[in-house]
Amino acid sequence: MSNVLTEKQIDSYRESGFLVVEGLFEDELVERARRTVDRLLSGPDLGAVAETEPGDPTVARRIWAPTSRDEVFGRIAEYPRLLDTVADLIGENLVLQYSKLNVKAPRVGSVVQWHQDFAFYPHSNIDLVAALIYLDDATPENACLRVAAGSHRLGLLNHEVDGYFAGKIASLPAVGVPESTVVDCPGKAGTVVFLHPLVAHASELNHSDRYRRAFIPAYRASDALPLYYGPHASHNEPTAKLVRGKASKTARTEGGTWRLPLAAAEFNSLFEIQEGAHLASSGRKAATGYFAGEAAEDPSALAAAVM
Template identity: 30%
Template structure:
Protein backbone atom coordinates (compact mmCIF):
# COMPACT_ATOMS: atom_id res chain seq x y z
CA UNK A 1 0.00 0.00 0.00
CA UNK A 2 1.18 3.52 -0.75
CA UNK A 3 1.06 6.04 2.05
CA UNK A 4 -1.26 9.04 2.01
CA UNK A 5 1.84 11.24 1.65
CA UNK A 6 2.95 9.34 -1.44
CA UNK A 7 -0.47 9.67 -3.05
CA UNK A 8 -0.47 13.39 -2.27
CA UNK A 9 3.03 13.72 -3.72
CA UNK A 10 1.93 12.01 -6.95
CA UNK A 11 -0.98 14.43 -7.40
CA UNK A 12 1.25 17.43 -6.67
CA UNK A 13 4.21 16.38 -8.84
CA UNK A 14 2.62 14.28 -11.60
CA UNK A 15 4.90 11.34 -10.88
CA UNK A 16 6.05 9.08 -8.06
CA UNK A 17 9.12 6.85 -7.82
CA UNK A 18 8.70 3.81 -5.59
CA UNK A 19 12.09 2.27 -4.88
CA UNK A 20 12.46 -1.52 -4.96
CA UNK A 21 8.75 -1.99 -5.54
CA UNK A 22 9.70 -5.37 -6.98
CA UNK A 23 12.37 -7.45 -5.29
CA UNK A 24 15.78 -8.17 -6.75
CA UNK A 25 14.69 -11.77 -7.45
CA UNK A 26 11.49 -10.65 -9.20
CA UNK A 27 13.37 -8.05 -11.21
CA UNK A 28 15.99 -10.58 -12.27
CA UNK A 29 13.27 -12.89 -13.61
CA UNK A 30 11.94 -10.05 -15.77
CA UNK A 31 15.44 -9.20 -17.01
CA UNK A 32 16.25 -12.81 -17.93
CA UNK A 33 12.87 -13.39 -19.58
CA UNK A 34 12.94 -10.26 -21.73
CA UNK A 35 16.59 -10.73 -22.77
CA UNK A 36 15.89 -14.29 -23.93
CA UNK A 37 12.50 -13.53 -25.53
CA UNK A 38 13.10 -13.76 -29.29
CA UNK A 39 9.43 -13.05 -30.06
CA UNK A 40 9.60 -9.84 -28.07
CA UNK A 41 12.76 -8.67 -29.77
CA UNK A 42 11.88 -9.72 -33.31
CA UNK A 43 8.47 -8.01 -33.06
CA UNK A 44 9.88 -4.67 -31.94
CA UNK A 45 8.82 -1.52 -33.77
CA UNK A 46 11.55 0.98 -34.64
CA UNK A 47 11.18 4.69 -33.95
CA UNK A 48 13.72 7.27 -35.14
CA UNK A 49 14.46 10.47 -33.28
CA UNK A 50 15.22 13.76 -35.03
CA UNK A 51 18.93 12.84 -35.18
CA UNK A 52 18.25 9.50 -36.86
CA UNK A 53 18.98 7.29 -33.85
CA UNK A 54 16.59 4.41 -33.34
CA UNK A 55 14.75 3.09 -30.31
CA UNK A 56 12.71 -0.12 -30.38
CA UNK A 57 9.52 -1.06 -28.56
CA UNK A 58 7.15 -4.01 -28.47
CA UNK A 59 3.47 -3.42 -27.69
CA UNK A 60 0.52 -5.61 -26.69
CA UNK A 61 -2.95 -4.99 -25.29
CA UNK A 62 -4.07 -7.90 -23.14
CA UNK A 63 -2.15 -9.48 -20.26
CA UNK A 64 -2.19 -13.27 -20.04
CA UNK A 65 -0.64 -15.90 -17.76
CA UNK A 66 2.93 -15.24 -18.91
CA UNK A 67 5.59 -13.55 -16.79
CA UNK A 68 4.75 -10.12 -18.18
CA UNK A 69 1.14 -10.67 -17.09
CA UNK A 70 2.28 -11.62 -13.61
CA UNK A 71 3.70 -8.09 -13.34
CA UNK A 72 0.90 -6.08 -15.00
CA UNK A 73 -1.84 -8.04 -13.18
CA UNK A 74 0.04 -8.17 -9.89
CA UNK A 75 -2.19 -7.16 -6.99
CA UNK A 76 0.59 -5.07 -5.45
CA UNK A 77 0.94 -2.98 -8.59
CA UNK A 78 -2.77 -2.71 -9.42
CA UNK A 79 -3.57 -1.69 -5.84
CA UNK A 80 -0.96 1.08 -5.98
CA UNK A 81 -2.32 2.31 -9.32
CA UNK A 82 -5.87 2.38 -8.00
CA UNK A 83 -4.71 4.28 -4.92
CA UNK A 84 -3.16 6.93 -7.15
CA UNK A 85 -6.14 7.04 -9.50
CA UNK A 86 -8.70 6.85 -6.72
CA UNK A 87 -10.89 4.42 -8.66
CA UNK A 88 -10.93 1.03 -10.46
CA UNK A 89 -8.69 0.62 -13.50
CA UNK A 90 -8.11 -1.80 -16.35
CA UNK A 91 -5.05 -2.69 -18.41
CA UNK A 92 -4.87 -0.34 -21.42
CA UNK A 93 -1.70 -1.73 -22.96
CA UNK A 94 1.86 -2.79 -22.16
CA UNK A 95 5.13 -2.17 -23.92
CA UNK A 96 8.77 -2.99 -23.44
CA UNK A 97 11.23 -0.32 -24.52
CA UNK A 98 14.56 -1.58 -25.84
CA UNK A 99 17.02 1.31 -25.73
CA UNK A 100 20.26 -0.29 -26.83
CA UNK A 101 23.80 0.88 -26.02
CA UNK A 102 25.29 3.60 -28.25
CA UNK A 103 22.41 3.53 -30.77
CA UNK A 104 19.25 3.92 -28.68
CA UNK A 105 17.45 7.08 -29.76
CA UNK A 106 15.87 9.91 -27.81
CA UNK A 107 12.15 10.45 -27.22
CA UNK A 108 10.92 13.99 -27.78
CA UNK A 109 8.91 15.96 -25.23
CA UNK A 110 5.38 14.56 -25.03
CA UNK A 111 2.46 13.63 -22.82
CA UNK A 112 0.98 10.15 -22.99
CA UNK A 113 -2.47 11.70 -23.05
CA UNK A 114 -1.38 13.57 -26.17
CA UNK A 115 -1.76 10.20 -27.90
CA UNK A 116 -4.52 8.66 -25.85
CA UNK A 117 -6.90 11.62 -26.18
CA UNK A 118 -6.87 10.97 -29.94
CA UNK A 119 -7.66 7.33 -29.23
CA UNK A 120 -11.03 8.40 -27.81
CA UNK A 121 -10.24 8.56 -24.09
CA UNK A 122 -12.32 11.50 -22.88
CA UNK A 123 -10.64 12.12 -19.51
CA UNK A 124 -6.96 12.12 -18.43
CA UNK A 125 -7.76 9.37 -15.92
CA UNK A 126 -4.79 7.29 -17.00
CA UNK A 127 -1.27 6.59 -15.85
CA UNK A 128 1.79 4.53 -16.73
CA UNK A 129 3.83 2.35 -14.41
CA UNK A 130 7.42 2.06 -15.66
CA UNK A 131 9.37 -0.87 -14.24
CA UNK A 132 13.15 -0.59 -14.61
CA UNK A 133 14.45 -3.77 -16.25
CA UNK A 134 17.94 -2.28 -16.39
CA UNK A 135 19.45 0.44 -14.26
CA UNK A 136 18.34 3.78 -15.76
CA UNK A 137 20.80 6.66 -15.50
CA UNK A 138 21.39 10.04 -17.09
CA UNK A 139 24.14 8.40 -19.17
CA UNK A 140 21.93 5.73 -20.74
CA UNK A 141 18.91 7.93 -21.40
CA UNK A 142 16.67 7.76 -18.34
CA UNK A 143 13.27 9.41 -18.39
CA UNK A 144 13.17 13.15 -17.71
CA UNK A 145 10.01 14.79 -16.38
CA UNK A 146 8.85 18.33 -15.73
CA UNK A 147 7.70 18.23 -12.12
CA UNK A 148 4.09 19.37 -11.78
CA UNK A 149 3.60 19.87 -15.53
CA UNK A 150 0.46 17.72 -15.55
CA UNK A 151 -1.30 20.81 -14.19
CA UNK A 152 -0.72 22.48 -17.58
CA UNK A 153 -3.41 20.22 -19.07
CA UNK A 154 -3.34 18.49 -22.43
CA UNK A 155 -0.97 20.00 -25.01
CA UNK A 156 -1.45 19.59 -28.76
CA UNK A 157 0.90 17.08 -30.38
CA UNK A 158 2.32 16.74 -33.88
CA UNK A 159 4.86 14.63 -35.76
CA UNK A 160 8.55 15.22 -34.99
CA UNK A 161 10.83 12.94 -37.00
CA UNK A 162 9.37 9.45 -36.58
CA UNK A 163 7.61 10.35 -33.34
CA UNK A 164 4.70 12.41 -32.06
CA UNK A 165 5.82 15.28 -29.86
CA UNK A 166 4.21 18.10 -27.89
CA UNK A 167 3.85 21.68 -29.18
CA UNK A 168 7.27 23.15 -28.41
CA UNK A 169 5.96 26.63 -27.69
CA UNK A 170 4.01 25.15 -24.78
CA UNK A 171 6.90 22.90 -23.80
CA UNK A 172 9.35 25.82 -23.69
CA UNK A 173 6.94 27.73 -21.46
CA UNK A 174 6.59 24.70 -19.17
CA UNK A 175 10.37 24.21 -19.04
CA UNK A 176 10.77 27.77 -17.80
CA UNK A 177 8.27 27.18 -14.98
CA UNK A 178 8.76 23.57 -13.87
CA UNK A 179 11.73 21.75 -12.40
CA UNK A 180 13.43 19.20 -14.67
CA UNK A 181 13.88 15.83 -12.95
CA UNK A 182 16.09 13.01 -14.23
CA UNK A 183 14.33 9.82 -13.07
CA UNK A 184 17.29 7.57 -12.39
CA UNK A 185 16.06 4.10 -11.45
CA UNK A 186 17.55 0.90 -10.12
CA UNK A 187 16.36 -2.49 -11.31
CA UNK A 188 12.92 -3.16 -9.79
CA UNK A 189 12.07 0.48 -9.10
CA UNK A 190 8.71 1.68 -10.43
CA UNK A 191 7.98 5.15 -11.78
CA UNK A 192 4.27 6.03 -11.71
CA UNK A 193 3.59 8.76 -14.29
CA UNK A 194 0.45 10.87 -14.74
CA UNK A 195 -0.71 10.83 -18.36
CA UNK A 196 -0.44 14.64 -18.69
CA UNK A 197 3.09 14.95 -17.25
CA UNK A 198 5.50 16.23 -19.88
CA UNK A 199 8.46 13.91 -20.27
CA UNK A 200 11.24 12.91 -22.63
CA UNK A 201 14.40 10.83 -22.69
CA UNK A 202 17.82 11.41 -24.20
CA UNK A 203 19.68 9.05 -26.51
CA UNK A 204 21.62 6.18 -24.97
CA UNK A 205 25.25 7.00 -25.71
CA UNK A 206 26.58 4.69 -22.99
CA UNK A 207 27.78 1.10 -23.15
CA UNK A 208 24.79 -0.11 -21.12
CA UNK A 209 21.28 -1.04 -22.29
CA UNK A 210 18.25 0.75 -20.85
CA UNK A 211 15.23 -1.54 -21.15
CA UNK A 212 11.99 -0.79 -19.33
CA UNK A 213 8.56 -2.39 -19.01
CA UNK A 214 5.79 0.22 -19.18
CA UNK A 215 2.21 -0.70 -18.28
CA UNK A 216 -0.56 1.77 -19.08
CA UNK A 217 -3.75 1.71 -17.03
CA UNK A 218 -7.05 3.46 -17.74
CA UNK A 219 -9.97 4.19 -15.42
CA UNK A 220 -12.86 1.79 -15.95
CA UNK A 221 -15.24 4.72 -16.47
CA UNK A 222 -12.91 6.21 -19.11
CA UNK A 223 -13.69 3.55 -21.73
CA UNK A 224 -12.74 5.01 -25.16
CA UNK A 225 -15.52 6.69 -27.12
CA UNK A 226 -14.72 4.70 -30.24
CA UNK A 227 -12.94 1.48 -31.12
CA UNK A 228 -9.20 1.85 -31.36
CA UNK A 229 -6.16 -0.40 -31.56
CA UNK A 230 -5.61 -0.18 -27.78
CA UNK A 231 -7.93 -2.01 -25.43
CA UNK A 232 -11.42 -0.95 -24.51
CA UNK A 233 -12.57 -1.88 -21.04
CA UNK A 234 -11.78 -5.49 -20.20
CA UNK A 235 -12.02 -6.72 -16.58
CA UNK A 236 -8.57 -6.91 -15.02
CA UNK A 237 -8.01 -10.24 -13.28
CA UNK A 238 -5.33 -9.65 -10.67
CA UNK A 239 -2.90 -12.28 -9.40
CA UNK A 240 -1.36 -12.63 -5.96
CA UNK A 241 1.75 -10.68 -5.09
CA UNK A 242 3.89 -13.84 -5.09
CA UNK A 243 2.76 -14.92 -8.59
CA UNK A 244 5.97 -13.62 -10.21
CA UNK A 245 8.17 -16.05 -8.33
CA UNK A 246 5.68 -18.90 -8.70
CA UNK A 247 5.34 -18.51 -12.48
CA UNK A 248 6.75 -21.33 -14.63
CA UNK A 249 8.16 -20.83 -18.11
CA UNK A 250 5.61 -23.00 -19.95
CA UNK A 251 2.53 -21.34 -18.40
CA UNK A 252 0.74 -19.49 -21.18
CA UNK A 253 3.96 -18.25 -22.77
CA UNK A 254 3.09 -19.64 -26.20
CA UNK A 255 0.09 -17.28 -26.42
CA UNK A 256 2.15 -14.13 -26.09
CA UNK A 257 3.15 -13.94 -29.77
CA UNK A 258 -0.47 -13.63 -30.88
CA UNK A 259 -0.99 -10.59 -28.63
CA UNK A 260 1.93 -8.52 -29.90
CA UNK A 261 0.94 -6.17 -32.68
CA UNK A 262 2.75 -3.91 -35.09
CA UNK A 263 1.45 -0.38 -34.67
CA UNK A 264 2.87 0.67 -38.03
CA UNK A 265 0.68 -1.88 -39.75
CA UNK A 266 -2.37 -1.75 -37.52
CA UNK A 267 -2.81 1.94 -36.86
CA UNK A 268 0.00 4.24 -37.84
CA UNK A 269 0.50 4.90 -34.14
CA UNK A 270 3.83 6.43 -33.15
CA UNK A 271 4.02 5.56 -29.45
CA UNK A 272 6.01 6.42 -27.07
CA UNK A 273 8.51 6.98 -24.18
Protein backbone atom coordinates in the same frame (compact mmCIF):
# COMPACT_ATOMS: atom_id res chain seq x y z
CA MET B 1 -7.95 2.09 -0.42
CA SER B 2 -4.95 -0.20 -0.08
CA ASN B 3 -2.66 2.47 1.43
CA VAL B 4 0.63 1.25 -0.02
CA LEU B 5 1.51 4.90 -0.51
CA THR B 6 1.71 7.48 2.21
CA GLU B 7 -0.37 10.63 2.05
CA LYS B 8 2.86 12.53 1.39
CA GLN B 9 3.59 10.36 -1.65
CA ILE B 10 0.05 10.75 -2.99
CA ASP B 11 0.24 14.52 -2.49
CA SER B 12 3.59 14.55 -4.30
CA TYR B 13 2.07 12.68 -7.26
CA ARG B 14 -0.83 15.12 -7.43
CA GLU B 15 1.50 18.11 -7.21
CA SER B 16 4.25 16.98 -9.60
CA GLY B 17 2.44 14.52 -11.90
CA PHE B 18 4.83 11.63 -11.25
CA LEU B 19 6.07 9.45 -8.42
CA VAL B 20 9.15 7.22 -8.12
CA VAL B 21 8.61 4.12 -5.96
CA GLU B 22 11.11 1.40 -5.07
CA GLY B 23 10.67 -2.03 -3.55
CA LEU B 24 7.36 -3.14 -5.06
CA PHE B 25 8.82 -6.30 -6.65
CA GLU B 26 11.13 -9.03 -5.47
CA ASP B 27 14.48 -9.11 -7.27
CA GLU B 28 13.85 -12.58 -8.71
CA LEU B 29 10.80 -11.41 -10.65
CA VAL B 30 12.68 -8.48 -12.18
CA GLU B 31 15.58 -10.76 -13.08
CA ARG B 32 13.21 -13.22 -14.72
CA ALA B 33 11.71 -10.43 -16.82
CA ARG B 34 15.18 -9.31 -17.84
CA ARG B 35 16.12 -12.85 -18.93
CA THR B 36 12.89 -13.04 -20.94
CA VAL B 37 13.74 -9.79 -22.73
CA ASP B 38 17.22 -11.15 -23.49
CA ARG B 39 15.60 -14.24 -25.04
CA LEU B 40 13.15 -12.21 -27.12
CA LEU B 41 15.88 -9.88 -28.37
CA SER B 42 18.18 -12.74 -29.36
CA GLY B 43 15.53 -14.75 -31.22
CA PRO B 44 15.59 -15.26 -35.00
CA ASP B 45 12.22 -13.52 -35.47
CA LEU B 46 13.07 -10.17 -33.88
CA GLY B 47 11.07 -8.26 -36.47
CA ALA B 48 7.93 -10.18 -35.55
CA VAL B 49 8.04 -9.20 -31.89
CA ALA B 50 9.73 -5.81 -31.91
CA GLU B 51 10.05 -2.48 -33.64
CA THR B 52 13.69 -2.05 -34.60
CA GLU B 53 16.00 0.94 -34.80
CA PRO B 54 15.91 2.76 -38.16
CA GLY B 55 18.54 1.31 -40.47
CA ASP B 56 19.40 -1.60 -38.17
CA PRO B 57 16.96 -4.51 -38.10
CA THR B 58 19.11 -6.31 -35.52
CA VAL B 59 18.53 -3.74 -32.74
CA ALA B 60 15.12 -3.42 -31.09
CA ARG B 61 13.69 -0.24 -29.63
CA ARG B 62 10.27 -1.57 -28.55
CA ILE B 63 8.80 -5.01 -27.91
CA TRP B 64 5.17 -5.09 -28.94
CA ALA B 65 2.49 -6.20 -26.42
CA PRO B 66 4.90 -7.88 -23.98
CA THR B 67 2.06 -9.37 -21.91
CA SER B 68 1.27 -11.54 -24.94
CA ARG B 69 4.92 -12.65 -25.31
CA ASP B 70 5.51 -14.25 -21.92
CA GLU B 71 3.44 -14.76 -18.78
CA VAL B 72 6.05 -13.00 -16.62
CA PHE B 73 4.87 -9.65 -17.99
CA GLY B 74 1.25 -10.47 -17.22
CA ARG B 75 2.33 -11.43 -13.73
CA ILE B 76 4.10 -8.11 -13.25
CA ALA B 77 1.20 -6.09 -14.71
CA GLU B 78 -1.19 -7.74 -12.25
CA TYR B 79 1.21 -7.94 -9.33
CA PRO B 80 -0.82 -7.19 -6.17
CA ARG B 81 1.46 -4.50 -4.73
CA LEU B 82 1.62 -2.75 -8.10
CA LEU B 83 -2.17 -2.77 -8.42
CA ASP B 84 -2.47 -1.62 -4.80
CA THR B 85 -0.26 1.36 -5.63
CA VAL B 86 -2.17 2.19 -8.80
CA ALA B 87 -5.40 1.99 -6.78
CA ASP B 88 -3.98 4.54 -4.33
CA LEU B 89 -3.61 6.93 -7.27
CA ILE B 90 -6.76 6.43 -9.38
CA GLY B 91 -9.18 4.24 -7.39
CA GLU B 92 -10.02 0.59 -6.85
CA ASN B 93 -11.72 -0.23 -10.18
CA LEU B 94 -8.85 -0.75 -12.61
CA VAL B 95 -8.50 -1.70 -16.27
CA LEU B 96 -5.14 -2.67 -17.76
CA GLN B 97 -5.33 -0.62 -20.97
CA TYR B 98 -2.15 -1.76 -22.74
CA SER B 99 1.48 -2.70 -22.21
CA LYS B 100 4.71 -1.98 -24.03
CA LEU B 101 8.41 -2.52 -23.43
CA ASN B 102 10.86 0.15 -24.47
CA VAL B 103 14.45 -0.87 -25.19
CA LYS B 104 17.35 1.56 -25.03
CA ALA B 105 20.23 -0.42 -26.52
CA PRO B 106 23.82 0.49 -25.53
CA ARG B 107 25.17 3.48 -27.46
CA VAL B 108 21.88 3.70 -29.36
CA GLY B 109 18.35 3.91 -28.03
CA SER B 110 16.02 6.16 -30.00
CA VAL B 111 15.15 9.50 -28.47
CA VAL B 112 11.61 9.81 -27.11
CA GLN B 113 10.64 13.45 -27.55
CA TRP B 114 8.53 15.43 -25.09
CA HIS B 115 4.92 14.32 -25.05
CA GLN B 116 1.90 13.57 -22.86
CA ASP B 117 0.35 10.09 -23.03
CA PHE B 118 -3.16 11.55 -22.94
CA ALA B 119 -2.51 13.28 -26.27
CA PHE B 120 -2.38 9.83 -27.92
CA TYR B 121 -5.27 8.32 -25.92
CA PRO B 122 -7.85 10.94 -24.85
CA HIS B 123 -10.45 9.53 -22.44
CA SER B 124 -13.65 10.72 -20.80
CA ASN B 125 -11.67 11.60 -17.66
CA ILE B 126 -8.02 11.75 -16.61
CA ASP B 127 -7.92 8.90 -14.08
CA LEU B 128 -5.22 7.03 -15.98
CA VAL B 129 -1.67 6.18 -14.96
CA ALA B 130 1.30 4.53 -16.67
CA ALA B 131 3.77 2.51 -14.58
CA LEU B 132 7.25 2.61 -16.10
CA ILE B 133 9.17 -0.27 -14.52
CA TYR B 134 12.93 -0.24 -14.96
CA LEU B 135 14.34 -3.70 -15.76
CA ASP B 136 17.90 -2.34 -15.64
CA ASP B 137 19.51 0.23 -13.39
CA ALA B 138 18.63 3.58 -14.98
CA THR B 139 20.78 6.72 -14.85
CA PRO B 140 21.07 9.88 -16.95
CA GLU B 141 23.95 8.18 -18.82
CA ASN B 142 21.75 5.34 -20.09
CA ALA B 143 18.70 7.53 -20.65
CA CYS B 144 16.54 7.33 -17.56
CA LEU B 145 13.14 8.97 -17.91
CA ARG B 146 12.92 12.77 -17.76
CA VAL B 147 9.77 14.50 -16.50
CA ALA B 148 8.59 18.11 -16.51
CA ALA B 149 7.30 18.28 -12.94
CA GLY B 150 3.93 19.96 -12.60
CA SER B 151 3.26 20.13 -16.35
CA HIS B 152 0.08 18.05 -15.89
CA ARG B 153 -1.56 21.08 -14.29
CA LEU B 154 -1.39 22.94 -17.61
CA GLY B 155 -3.84 20.57 -19.30
CA LEU B 156 -3.42 19.03 -22.73
CA LEU B 157 -0.55 20.75 -24.54
CA ASN B 158 -0.07 21.28 -28.27
CA HIS B 159 1.28 18.18 -30.05
CA GLU B 160 0.67 19.42 -33.61
CA VAL B 161 2.96 20.36 -36.47
CA ASP B 162 1.45 22.24 -39.41
CA GLY B 163 -2.05 21.54 -38.12
CA TYR B 164 -1.65 17.76 -37.72
CA PHE B 165 -1.01 15.61 -34.67
CA ALA B 166 2.73 14.87 -34.54
CA GLY B 167 2.98 13.06 -31.22
CA LYS B 168 5.41 15.55 -29.70
CA ILE B 169 5.71 18.93 -28.05
CA ALA B 170 7.85 21.19 -30.20
CA SER B 171 9.54 22.73 -27.15
CA LEU B 172 8.61 23.02 -23.51
CA PRO B 173 8.93 26.82 -23.24
CA ALA B 174 6.74 27.23 -26.33
CA VAL B 175 3.82 25.60 -24.47
CA GLY B 176 4.48 27.35 -21.16
CA VAL B 177 6.56 24.69 -19.41
CA PRO B 178 9.76 26.11 -17.85
CA GLU B 179 12.92 24.10 -18.56
CA SER B 180 13.72 24.48 -14.86
CA THR B 181 10.93 22.01 -14.02
CA VAL B 182 12.68 19.13 -15.83
CA VAL B 183 13.99 16.40 -13.53
CA ASP B 184 15.70 13.08 -14.17
CA CYS B 185 14.14 9.93 -12.70
CA PRO B 186 16.99 7.50 -12.05
CA GLY B 187 16.40 4.22 -10.25
CA LYS B 188 17.63 0.71 -9.60
CA ALA B 189 16.15 -2.20 -11.55
CA GLY B 190 12.63 -2.77 -10.23
CA THR B 191 11.98 0.91 -9.57
CA VAL B 192 8.61 2.16 -10.84
CA VAL B 193 7.92 5.66 -12.16
CA PHE B 194 4.18 6.36 -12.05
CA LEU B 195 3.12 8.92 -14.66
CA HIS B 196 0.00 11.10 -14.72
CA PRO B 197 -1.48 11.01 -18.26
CA LEU B 198 -0.95 14.76 -18.69
CA VAL B 199 2.61 15.04 -17.39
CA ALA B 200 5.16 15.79 -20.12
CA HIS B 201 8.02 13.31 -20.27
CA ALA B 202 10.86 12.27 -22.58
CA SER B 203 14.11 10.30 -22.75
CA GLU B 204 17.43 10.86 -24.47
CA LEU B 205 19.89 8.67 -26.38
CA ASN B 206 21.62 5.96 -24.38
CA HIS B 207 25.24 7.15 -24.18
CA SER B 208 26.40 4.25 -22.02
CA ASP B 209 27.47 0.68 -22.71
CA ARG B 210 24.49 -0.65 -20.70
CA TYR B 211 20.91 -1.42 -21.67
CA ARG B 212 18.04 0.62 -20.27
CA ARG B 213 14.88 -1.44 -20.67
CA ALA B 214 11.52 -0.52 -19.22
CA PHE B 215 8.25 -2.48 -19.09
CA ILE B 216 5.25 -0.14 -19.13
CA PRO B 217 1.77 -1.36 -18.20
CA ALA B 218 -0.82 1.43 -18.43
CA TYR B 219 -4.03 1.54 -16.39
CA ARG B 220 -7.25 3.50 -16.27
CA ALA B 221 -10.22 3.74 -13.95
CA SER B 222 -12.97 1.48 -15.26
CA ASP B 223 -15.24 4.49 -15.83
CA ALA B 224 -12.61 6.29 -17.95
CA LEU B 225 -13.51 5.38 -21.53
CA PRO B 226 -11.68 6.19 -24.78
CA LEU B 227 -12.88 9.16 -26.82
CA TYR B 228 -10.88 8.35 -29.93
CA TYR B 229 -10.88 5.08 -31.87
CA GLY B 230 -8.40 5.74 -34.63
CA PRO B 231 -6.18 2.76 -35.53
CA HIS B 232 -3.28 3.63 -33.23
CA ALA B 233 -5.65 3.79 -30.25
CA SER B 234 -8.39 1.26 -31.00
CA HIS B 235 -6.01 -1.71 -31.24
CA ASN B 236 -5.62 -1.55 -27.44
CA GLU B 237 -9.29 -2.13 -26.71
CA PRO B 238 -9.76 -5.83 -27.62
CA THR B 239 -7.18 -6.80 -25.00
CA ALA B 240 -8.06 -4.20 -22.33
CA LYS B 241 -8.68 -6.15 -19.14
CA LEU B 242 -10.37 -5.49 -15.80
CA VAL B 243 -7.69 -6.33 -13.23
CA ARG B 244 -9.16 -4.93 -9.99
CA GLY B 245 -12.63 -4.10 -8.71
CA LYS B 246 -15.73 -3.76 -10.85
CA ALA B 247 -16.46 -2.87 -14.44
CA SER B 248 -18.40 0.36 -14.89
CA LYS B 249 -21.79 0.69 -16.55
CA THR B 250 -21.27 4.42 -17.00
CA ALA B 251 -18.61 6.72 -18.36
CA ARG B 252 -17.52 9.46 -15.96
CA THR B 253 -16.92 12.66 -17.91
CA GLU B 254 -15.11 15.90 -17.20
CA GLY B 255 -16.09 19.29 -18.53
CA GLY B 256 -14.21 20.96 -21.35
CA THR B 257 -12.78 19.66 -24.61
CA TRP B 258 -9.88 17.42 -25.62
CA ARG B 259 -8.11 17.77 -28.96
CA LEU B 260 -8.14 14.49 -30.90
CA PRO B 261 -4.89 12.96 -32.26
CA LEU B 262 -5.67 13.44 -35.94
CA ALA B 263 -2.44 12.85 -37.83
CA ALA B 264 -1.73 13.47 -41.51
CA ALA B 265 -1.35 9.71 -42.04
CA GLU B 266 -1.74 6.58 -39.97
CA PHE B 267 1.14 5.59 -37.72
CA ASN B 268 2.17 2.46 -35.85
CA SER B 269 4.18 3.82 -32.93
CA LEU B 270 5.22 6.90 -31.02
CA PHE B 271 8.65 6.68 -32.63
CA GLU B 272 7.22 6.60 -36.13
CA ILE B 273 5.07 9.69 -35.76
CA GLN B 274 7.64 11.70 -33.79
CA GLU B 275 10.24 11.00 -36.47
CA GLY B 276 7.81 11.74 -39.31
CA ALA B 277 8.31 8.26 -40.78
CA HIS B 278 4.53 7.87 -41.17
CA LEU B 279 4.76 10.37 -44.03
CA ALA B 280 7.42 8.47 -45.96
CA SER B 281 5.03 6.63 -48.29
CA SER B 282 4.25 9.86 -50.19
CA GLY B 283 0.52 9.65 -49.72
CA ARG B 284 -0.06 5.91 -50.06
CA LYS B 285 -1.07 5.46 -46.41
CA ALA B 286 -4.66 6.03 -45.36
CA ALA B 287 -5.38 9.33 -43.67
CA THR B 288 -6.74 9.51 -40.13
CA GLY B 289 -9.91 10.82 -38.58
CA TYR B 290 -11.89 13.38 -40.46
CA PHE B 291 -9.31 13.49 -43.24
CA ALA B 292 -10.05 9.91 -44.31
CA GLY B 293 -13.33 10.72 -46.04
CA GLU B 294 -11.82 13.72 -47.73
CA ALA B 295 -8.96 11.64 -49.09
CA ALA B 296 -11.28 8.88 -50.27
CA GLU B 297 -13.17 11.38 -52.43
CA ASP B 298 -10.02 13.01 -53.74
CA PRO B 299 -6.77 10.99 -53.57
CA SER B 300 -4.79 14.15 -54.33
CA ALA B 301 -6.04 15.62 -51.05
CA LEU B 302 -4.29 12.87 -49.13
CA ALA B 303 -1.10 13.28 -51.12
CA ALA B 304 -1.12 16.99 -50.33
CA ALA B 305 -1.81 16.31 -46.66
CA VAL B 306 1.15 14.05 -46.12
CA MET B 307 3.80 15.66 -48.30
